[in-house]
Amino acid sequence: MLISIVYSLLHTLMVLRLSFCTTLEIPHFFCELSQFIKLACSDALINNILIYVAVFVFGAISTSGIFFSYFHIVSSVLRIPSSEGKHKTFSTCGSHLSVVSLFYGTGFWVYINSAVTDSGRNTVVASVMYSVFPQMLNPFIYSLRNRDMKEALSKLLSRITFLV
Numbered sequence: 001m002l003i004s005i006v007y008s009l010l011h012t013l014m015v016l017r018l019s020f021c022t023t024l025e026i027p028h029f030f031c032e033l034s035q036f037i038k039l040a041c042s043d044a045l046i047n048n049i050l051i052y053v054a055v056f057v058f059g060a061i062s063t064s065g066i067f068f069s070y071f072h073i074v075s076s077v078l079r080i081p082s083s084e085g086k087h088k089t090f091s092t093c094g095s096h097l098s099v100v101s102l103f104y105g106t107g108f109w110v111y112i113n114s115a116v117t118d119s120g121r122n123t124v125v126a127s128v129m130y131s132v133f134p135q136m137l138n139p140f141i142y143s144l145r146n147r148d149m150k151e152a153l154s155k156l157l158s159r160i161t162f163l164v
Contacts, residue, residue, distance in 0.1 A: 003058055010054060014047050059108075066100060095141050103134040 011033055018040040034051060037044045070093070077089045106129045 003061065007054060007058055010050070011047075014050055018042050018044060018047065059104075063104070070097070099134060099138050099141055102137065103130075106130040106133060 015033075015036070018037070019042045020039060021041045034048075037047050037051070040047075073089075073093060077086055077093075080086050080089065109129070
């Protein structure tokens, strides 16, 4: 939480130094920082550099924390004597890791995509993927650990395969 506060305060203070034209409109349904900075009439090079440095630093801190945690989880799980206990634990960790990867992967794609292309449509799609998709799939991914849910999904997939 502290990292989020520092990150948002850093960008808020940096945006205050920019000047904006009065006739511009943000072509999104929410205000994303990289698109907001593109609307500035003044030079925003420092802000763009700050975005990439902050994403790299804070992303590296978060990612290293996740890898450190999973290293300790895996080393602890490997000490469990029963194979059923290992399978259950790895199943839970796999679900969590897939949600985290989806969140970070789409977020990384948003920043890289906005830097490489100037396509408004691609940026909107990437932003929706980053803000909506991981949260929408989170309950589904965790419910796949349930045996009944797995059976229902396999029946659905077999019906779809049968229809095709």
